[in-house]
Amino acid sequence: MFIAIVSLKGGVGKTTTAIHLSTYLHTDKPTLLIDADPNRSALVWAREDNLPFIVASQAGSATFVPKHSHIITDMKARPEEDDLLDLAKGNDLIIIPTTPNHLDLDATIKAVNFFKKHNVNNYKILLTKVDSRTTNSKTAKQFLIRENIPLFKTEIPLLIAFERASQNGKTVKDYHDSRGKQAWKQYESVGKEIINL
Amino acid sequence: MFIAIVSLKGGVGKTTTAIHLSTYLHTDKPTLLIDADPNRSALVWAREDNLPFIVASQAGSATFVPKHSHIITDMKARPEEDDLLDLAKGNDLIIIPTTPNHLDLDATIKAVNFFKKHNVNNYKILLTKVDSRTTNSKTAKQFLIRENIPLFKTEIPLLIAFERASQNGKTVKDYHDSRGKQAWKQYESVGKEIINL
Amino acid sequence: MFIAIVSLKGGVGKTTTAIHLSTYLHTDKPTLLIDADPNRSALVWAREDNLPFIVASQAGSATFVPKHSHIITDMKARPEEDDLLDLAKGNDLIIIPTTPNHLDLDATIKAVNFFKKHNVNNYKILLTKVDSRTTNSKTAKQFLIRENIPLFKTEIPLLIAFERASQNGKTVKDYHDSRGKQAWKQYESVGKEIINL
Amino acid sequence: MFIAIVSLKGGVGKTTTAIHLSTYLHTDKPTLLIDADPNRSALVWAREDNLPFIVASQAGSATFVPKHSHIITDMKARPEEDDLLDLAKGNDLIIIPTTPNHLDLDATIKAVNFFKKHNVNNYKILLTKVDSRTTNSKTAKQFLIRENIPLFKTEIPLLIAFERASQNGKTVKDYHDSRGKQAWKQYESVGKEIINL
DNA sequence: TGAGTTAGAATGGCACCACCCGTC
DNA sequence: GACGGGTGGTGCCATTCTAACTCA
Numbered sequence A, B, C, D: 001m002f003i004a005i006v007s008l009k010g011g012v013g014k015t016t017t018a019i020h021l022s023t024y025l026h027t028d029k030p031t032l033l034i035d036a037d038p039n040r041s042a043l044v045w046a047r048e049d050n051l052p053f054i055v056a057s058q059a060g061s062a063t064f065v066p067k068h069s070h071i072i073t074d075m076k077a078r079p080e081e082d083d084l085l086d087l088a089k090g091n092d093l094i095i096i097p098t099t100p101n102h103l104d105l106d107a108t109i110k111a112v113n114f115f116k117k118h119n120v121n122n123y124k125i126l127l128t129k130v131d132s133r134t135t136n137s138k139t140a141k142q143f144l145i146r147e148n149i150p151l152f153k154t155e156i157p158l159l160i161a162f163e164r165a166s167q168n169g170k171t172v173k174d175y176h177d178s179r180g181k182q183a184w185k186q187y188e189s190v191g192k193e194i195i196n197l
Numbered sequence E: 001t002g003a004g005t006t007a008g009a010a011t012g013g014c015a016c017c018a019c020c021c022g023t024c
Numbered sequence F: 001g002a003c004g005g006g007t008g009g010t011g012c013c014a015t016t017c018t019a020a021c022t023c024a
Helices: A016-025 A043-047 A079-091 A103-116 A135-146 A160-167 A182-196 B014-026 B040-047 B081-090 B102-117 B138-147 B159-166 B180-197 C014-026 C041-048 C082-089 C102-117 C136-146 C162-165 C181-196 D014-026 D041-048 D081-092 D102-117 D138-147 D160-168 D178-195
Strands: A002-005 A031-036 A054-056 A070-075 A091-097 A123-127 B002-005 B031-036 B054-057 B070-075 B095-096 B123-127 C003-007 C031-036 C054-057 C070-075 C091-098 C123-127 D002-005 D031-036 D054-057 D071-073 D093-098 D122-128
Touching: A002 A016, A002 A079, A016 A031, A016 A070, A016 A091, A016 A182, A016 C031, A031 A043, A043 B102, A043 C136, A070 A079, A079 A103, A091 C054, A091 D160, A103 A135, A103 B159, A123 A135, A123 C123, A135 B014, A160 A182, A160 B002, A160 B102, A182 B014, A182 B040, B002 B014, B002 B081, B014 B031, B014 B040, B014 B070, B014 B095, B014 B180, B031 B040, B070 B081, B070 C041, B081 B102, B081 C014, B095 B102, B095 C014, B102 B123, B102 C041, B102 C136, B123 B138, B123 D178, B159 B180, C003 C014, C014 C031, C014 C091, C041 D102, C070 C082, C082 C102, C091 C102, C091 D031, C102 C123, C102 D041, C102 D093, C162 C181, C181 D093, D002 D014, D014 D031, D014 D081, D014 D093, D014 D178, D031 D041, D041 D054, D041 D138, D071 D178, D081 D093, D081 D102, D093 D102, D102 D122, D122 D138
Parallel strands: A002 A070, A002 A091, A031 A054, A031 A070, A091 A123, B002 B070, B002 B095, B031 B054, B031 B070, B095 B123, C003 C070, C003 C091, C031 C054, C031 C070, C091 C123, D002 D071, D002 D093, D031 D054, D031 D071, D093 D122
Antiparallel strands: none
């Protein structure tokens, strides 16, 4: 399975999503994560070799690709329109992580409209950084459903466990934190939604 | 005064910082905010004309510039290295907003190292989205001080008031709410730090 | 009271001793710590302003000295012989921290012999970094007593609390750690031995 | 091969490192250890003639040098800046032993920055006195990797065997003890890293 | 050499408080 | 403006781990 993680704005949990979906899919079949973001965040995360799967830069990924069943691409933020169309063709699924934040959502809608215009259908929105204390994820969800925009049922909560994991170069699955278990459950749940597509 | 807001990663509160510093400086002298980010977030924010100052796109800013004393540029995320050097030359101050998040900080360090290498000194880090419940802003602050990286004393807290304000196209100053007041106080404090430079 | 902390080898807890004795004496009368070590370790420790007393570099200490009753000097490791004699004349007490380690002890004996040769008597050995699991502090103690070398009754244990405190720029007194309390008790006990001299 | 062992702070295992690396390299080719530290610790260690290689003082090393293939210098702690540059030029490799201790690390960073400033690249950090019960070596390692500072993969553990060996003027290799074996393995591993450079 | 004991550190669970959000 | 809820931090306790000592 080929999956690309794409977003028009940074700071929406793109790399966190790429890392944890790779972790989940790797429990299914050998998975490769290609870091195509010039920030190299996924490579920084993998720097200490605590991840269960391989992370490669785009330039260095060629030799790894044939040996893996799932290929996940952590795309750069704000790709060119041509890149977007190429990604849509070259992947089974485009995941667009978005926070319920007004400006982030605005940017995501623009991307969705672009996809609609070019008859691209293999994308799905993932709501991230959802603060359980606020209600704006509910508003965002209602809006997306009303507009018939494909959306993962699962939302990713805003939890310190993700930050802790990134500091240690681990995933929240391996980072045993008293409150962090639910963090992994959510990405597990997203992974199941993907497998069931 | 010419100020550029720059960051290597998105989602660090770059636009929020640009909007609110413009609001503060506008109480001093006529201020223009140039939105140079292709996401046009500042222009979206200004869409309903509730802001006290003018927001212009980079292309459309020429006629406004001569009439304003303070010019603030909301740069695109991850500018080219040449752009960075041009910005440093063309502005009195470069503000780099950063969350205490590990990966964001890593990207900021890279930018700072780039500035150091090219003898650029007119930049200053602004810690944003600081969750008062966590301690990682303290860690980040310690690190930056240890490395002698210029840093605003004031930190911007993570408050829902900023999101509310962006939804309504207002600033937290105009958003009359018990919680909005402390949000505004922080940017006011950053503004004073800038004026006192 | 004028006290100098001196050692011929580094890494014996010289700075840790200076910081914590200053903390204790400061509860008695205003205390100044002069960092005369080119490593500036005490100044690094004080960098975040969490210490209850003032730390000054040797060059910048002049204005502070008259206002303080206790002056503690954290001397550089391996001072010149002339420096040693000057220190002995200019201070009420020379404290020589030493680990029970064979090579450290060897260096300390050399210093003691030098003092004996020049009829210097106002020095006292402080055993530091004593690992409670080992027995070599007992051997070291016996040796020093047999040779009639003045020695503090109290020993400083090897505890992680000291490292934690230094990381946070605090003293073990202020660093509330379940096991850190005994760490403070030991320096308190050394302080009492000094006062009772 | 010419190797210098250098550190800005004492008590980091500089002499222990010099002795044991000499032991390892001597199994390869004739090795000479020059003790350039005024504490003469390596000479004290060699006093009872139990070491497999020759230890010479700097003053007395001239006649031995031509007869040996590997020359290791145990430099004094906190050498002058000019000494550092001369060492870097005159040796194939500079080894900087450092404990994971906060203040020691701080001093090491300063040395590294000095090297960077003068385009010296032939240095490598060796983490020493690592207490396997604590986690601070992990933190130190992360920091060094993050800053792209060259680091030996192998760490030297804090073991009583090293102290025992020094007391007896032997190396941990010759100190036949269940605990001495793992101690020796680590320096053996460092030696292999050096040979493979 | 090997097993048992001990000290110190890390970890995980639990109770507690602090902070911010939503609601009334 | 006061309340309840959710998450993060801290302190406390029990458990586990490593390495040192001791004894057989």
